[in-house]
Amino acid sequence: xxxxxxxxxxxxxxxxxxxxxxxxxxxxxxxxxxxxxxxxxxxxxxxxxxxxxxxxxxxxxxxxxxxxxxxxxxxxxxxxxxxxxxxxxxxxxxxxxxxxxxxxxxxxxxxxxxxxxxxxxxxxxxxxxxxxxxxxxxxxxxxxxxxxxxxxxxxxxxxxxxxxxxxxxxxxxxxxxxxxxxxxxxxxxxxxxxxxxxxxxxxxxxxxxxxxxxxxxxxxxxxxxxxxxxxxxxxxxxxxxxxxxxxxxxxxxxxxxxxxxxxxxxxxxxxxxxxxxxxxxxxxxxxxxxxxxxxxxxxxxxxxxxxxxxxxxxxxxxxxxxxxxx
Numbered sequence: 535x536x537x538x539x540x541x542x543x544x545x546x547x548x549x550x551x552x553x554x555x556x557x558x559x560x561x562x563x564x565x566x567x568x569x570x571x572x573x574x575x576x577x578x579x580x581x582x583x584x585x586x587x588x589x590x591x592x593x594x595x596x597x598x599x600x601x602x603x604x605x606x607x608x609x610x611x612x613x614x615x616x617x618x619x620x621x622x623x624x625x626x627x628x629x630x631x632x633x634x635x636x637x638x639x640x641x642x643x644x645x646x647x648x649x650x651x652x653x654x655x656x657x658x659x660x661x662x663x664x665x666x667x668x669x670x671x672x673x674x675x676x677x678x679x680x681x682x683x684x685x686x687x688x689x690x691x692x693x694x695x696x697x698x699x700x701x702x703x704x705x706x707x708x709x710x711x712x713x714x715x716x717x718x719x720x721x722x723x724x725x726x727x728x729x730x731x732x733x734x735x736x737x738x739x740x741x742x743x744x745x746x747x748x749x750x751x752x753x754x755x756x757x758x759x760x761x762x763x764x765x766x767x768x769x770x771x772x773x774x775x776x777x778x779x780x781x782x783x784x785x786x787x788x789x790x791x792x793x794x795x796x797x798x799x800x801x802x803x804x805x806x807x808x809x810x811x812x813x814x815x816x817x818x819x820x821x822x823x824x825x826x827x828x829x830x831x832x833x834x835x836x837x838x839x840x841x842x843x844x845x846x847x848x849x850x851x852x853x854x855x856x857x858x859x860x
Contacts, residue, residue, distance in 0.1 A: 703792055709793070712782055753769075762778055822848055
């Protein structure tokens with residue numbers, strides 16, 4: 535059956551082509567026991583569309599005896615053949631374009647939501663007046679337990695404790711309940727909160743001096759911790775915990791009675807300057823002297839240190855903040 539179909543395809547070729555290559559193509563098919571239908575269909579289209587001059591073939595074998603059917607060189611189609619091919623391709627493209635643009639069925643859909651939810655990635659709204667006018671409504675499955683906690687609230691455990699409803703905002707009620715929430719962080723029950731209890735994580739191999747300086751830096755650069763640690767000793771004492779509500783209200787810049795992440799997040803330049811001071815200010819005196827600027831660590835910030843130094847012989851943290859802000 536396969537051979538019969540293959541012979542039929544060969545017979546559909548122009549007669550000069552069949553006379554020249556038909557037996558050879560059939561012999562190859564019989565030897566390989568395979569069906570070259572795709573190649574034969576391509577050959578059929580090529581011979582009828584691009585090679586009307588079927589009598590002008592080159593020799594059947596090359597000088598080394600290899601049949602031309604195997605080693606024929608590429609040929610450039612004639613002008614009329616190219617014109618016919620262009621015409622056929624243009625017609626097919628036009629038909630396809632008409633088919634794609636034809637409006638088989640047109641439906642006007644209003645997509646939106648009458649039930650906006652915090653779980654929506656973007657704000658959901660609709661122009662439909664009533665729910666019955668809304669053929670399709672956008673709904674997003676709510677989070678299993680609660681809205682995702684902002685990354686900064688996960689970093690600073692004080693904020694995570696204060697934000698009891700985990701909505702990323704410290705409400706007026708949560709501010710009033712701040713002392714009780716902060717006491718929940720007192721793991722050793724000594725009545726005060728250390729930097730580690732507020733969220734600082736230190737590697738075990740950090741030496742004692744660097745540990746003290748890191749704690750001090752952590753408590754000073756984060757606005758909520760700096761406000762709670764009123765005496766800036768690096769520890770939130772029992773008295774400061776009792777006064778937590780008043781300290782937190784000092785961070786309410788727009789006086790709306792609540793604290794958002796924008797009001798609580800540290801200034802980027804202050805945070806960067808504090809980390810540079812921690813790495814370069816080796817003696818911890820609060821300023822980077824000329825001899826402390828010698829070394830591989832300080833070399834990474836050489837351009838910034840030069841910019842911050844000005845006419846002075848040392849660089850303070852505020853100098854770095856001012857240079858980063860320029």
